[in-house]
Amino acid sequence: MTDTIIYVSLAVVLLLILLMIARGRRQTSEPATHLLPIEELFPRHAWHFAQIRQMISEADLRFLAKRASPECCRRVQKERAQIIRKYVKGLREDFERLERLGRTVAALSPKVSHGMELERLWLSLRFRFVARLLWVRMELGVSYARPLEQLTKMIAGLASETDALLAGIDNLSAQTQDMI
Amino acid sequence: MQLSTGQIGLWTASLLGQLYLVYLIARNRIWEDLPVFSWYFIINLFNGLLIAATYIYWGTQATQSWSTFWALEGVTIFLRTMVSVEIWRKTLKPYPGIWALAWRLLAAVGMLGLLVAYVQVYKQHPTFRNFMFSAKPHLEFASAITLIVFLLFCRYYTVSLEPALKAITIGICFYSALQGLNATIVNHWSSVYVPVWRYMIVLSFGCTMVIWWRGLRVPLPATERPVLYPPEFYPKYSLQVNEKLRRLNEQLEGFLKP
Numbered sequence: 001m002t003d004t005i006i007y008v009s010l011a012v013v014l015l016l017i018l019l020m021i022a023r024g025r026r027q028t029s030e031p032a033t034h035l036l037p038i039e040e041l042f043p044r045h046a047w048h049f050a051q052i053r054q055m056i057s058e059a060d061l062r063f064l065a066k067r068a069s070p071e072c073c074r075r076v077q078k079e080r081a082q083i084i085r086k087y088v089k090g091l092r093e094d095f096e097r098l099e100r101l102g103r104t105v106a107a108l109s110p111k112v113s114h115g116m117e118l119e120r121l122w123l124s125l126r127f128r129f130v131a132r133l134l135w136v137r138m139e140l141g142v143s144y145a146r147p148l149e150q151l152t153k154m155i156a157g158l159a160s161e162t163d164a165l166l167a168g169i170d171n172l173s174a175q176t177q178d179m180i
Numbered sequence: 181m182q183l184s185t186g187q188i189g190l191w192t193a194s195l196l197g198q199l200y201l202v203y204l205i206a207r208n209r210i211w212e213d214l215p216v217f218s219w220y221f222i223i224n225l226f227n228g229l230l231i232a233a234t235y236i237y238w239g240t241q242a243t244q245s246w247s248t249f250w251a252l253e254g255v256t257i258f259l260r261t262m263v264s265v266e267i268w269r270k271t272l273k274p275y276p277g278i279w280a281l282a283w284r285l286l287a288a289v290g291m292l293g294l295l296v297a298y299v300q301v302y303k304q305h306p307t308f309r310n311f312m313f314s315a316k317p318h319l320e321f322a323s324a325i326t327l328i329v330f331l332l333f334c335r336y337y338t339v340s341l342e343p344a345l346k347a348i349t350i351g352i353c354f355y356s357a358l359q360g361l362n363a364t365i366v367n368h369w370s371s372v373y374v375p376v377w378r379y380m381i382v383l384s385f386g387c388t389m390v391i392w393w394r395g396l397r398v399p400l401p402a403t404e405r406p407v408l409y410p411p412e413f414y415p416k417y418s419l420q421v422n423e424k425l426r427r428l429n430e431q432l433e434g435f436l437k438p
Contacts, residue, residue, distance in 0.1 A: 011361035102421035109414035
């Protein structure tokens with residue numbers, strides 16, 4: 001009987017996954033025969049680092065607490081939290097874009113390293129899990145100012161490095177096209 | 181026991197549906213691009229006719245009908261596996277790097293499925309005549325899981341599946357999952373479930389055919405071969421991308437530390 005329950009559940013899960021694949025995000029009609037335009041792959045959200053840093057600065061909050069009413073402070077805090085949530089979502093998009101770059105490079109390479117591919121898959125699963133956990137912590141009101149500042153700085157650093165990386169890829173792509 | 185009028189009606193409708201699909205395969209010259217699928221479909225059509233003939237001649241409960249049905253099921257499952265392999269090759273072969281990864285992954289998942297099937301069937305000590313009856317749910321699930329892994333793999337690497345290939349894959353996967361479920365239930369409640377089980381086979385195949393009709397309405401477009409990068413490209417850039425992702429992860433995990 002246990003076997004039957006396991007197999008019936010397995011069938012239901014398989015059918016649900018299949019439904020999700022069939023109905024979900026339509027795959028691009030264009031096959032992955034080339035990379036996306038460079039600007040599509042560049043981390044975008046990191047550019048707003050300066051504004052976000054200003055927004056999450058504790059000094060700013062202290063200044064506001066002295067000058068404005070408690071109700072106004074609460075409203076500002078709420079709005080800031082909302083913007084920061086959006087920003088973290090944006091950072092996640094940056095991560096996904098970078099990850100997509102890695103997958104596209106792999107798809108268009110004659111030989112790939114299984115270890116490196118597995119590592120990227122693992123990193124991506126871990127990032128998603130931790131980002132979800134962080135999201136929950138933010139919802140619970142745990143302070144996020146310092147860690148977010150660190151993350152933002154790092155993404156900004158990555159942005160310039162990625163720029164150099166993509167320029168190299170673009171250069172190589174152009175050379176490959178010329179050879180054909 | 182003979183087939184009921186409802187069953188005969190359903191079989192006739194299924195036969196007409198299959199003939200329409202044969203017409204689509206011929207009209208759109210699908211057999212040129214997918215010879216294994218075309219053969220599978222034609223053999224499956226003849227199998228259906230043969231099973232119908234045994235039911236009409238010997239009745240549904242006769243030993244001969246039982247043996248014929250399960251022997252032909254073995255052939256069909258084997259051919260369906262070959263169709264899956266044909267689709268995997270056609271989709272991923274132009275991408276040699278990830279194809280080398282994919283075929284190993286899919287073979288490992290398939291072998292694992294076969295191993296589980298073997299262990300499960302061995303536990304039941306089936307007779308030779310009942311072997312396929314016991315093995316069917318496990319084989320169907322192994323097939324469905326392998327196809328799901330293939331679809332997820334394509335999605336992960338944004339490899340676009342031609343609508344026809346996607347329809348065939350989804351159709352086979354849907355049919356295998358339903359057949360796995362159907363066979364599991366009939367294995368446990370065979371006496372009461374057998375009439376429903378027969379309806380379910382024909383109905384699920386009917387649904388699969390509708391999925392295939394949609395995909396095979398038009399001929400397969402010519403395969404566009406991707407432009408590959410030089411071999412030195414991947415190690416250099418993938419390493420850098422992974423390094424960045426790793427650093428991003430470490431930073432994100434730092435948030436959770438007290």
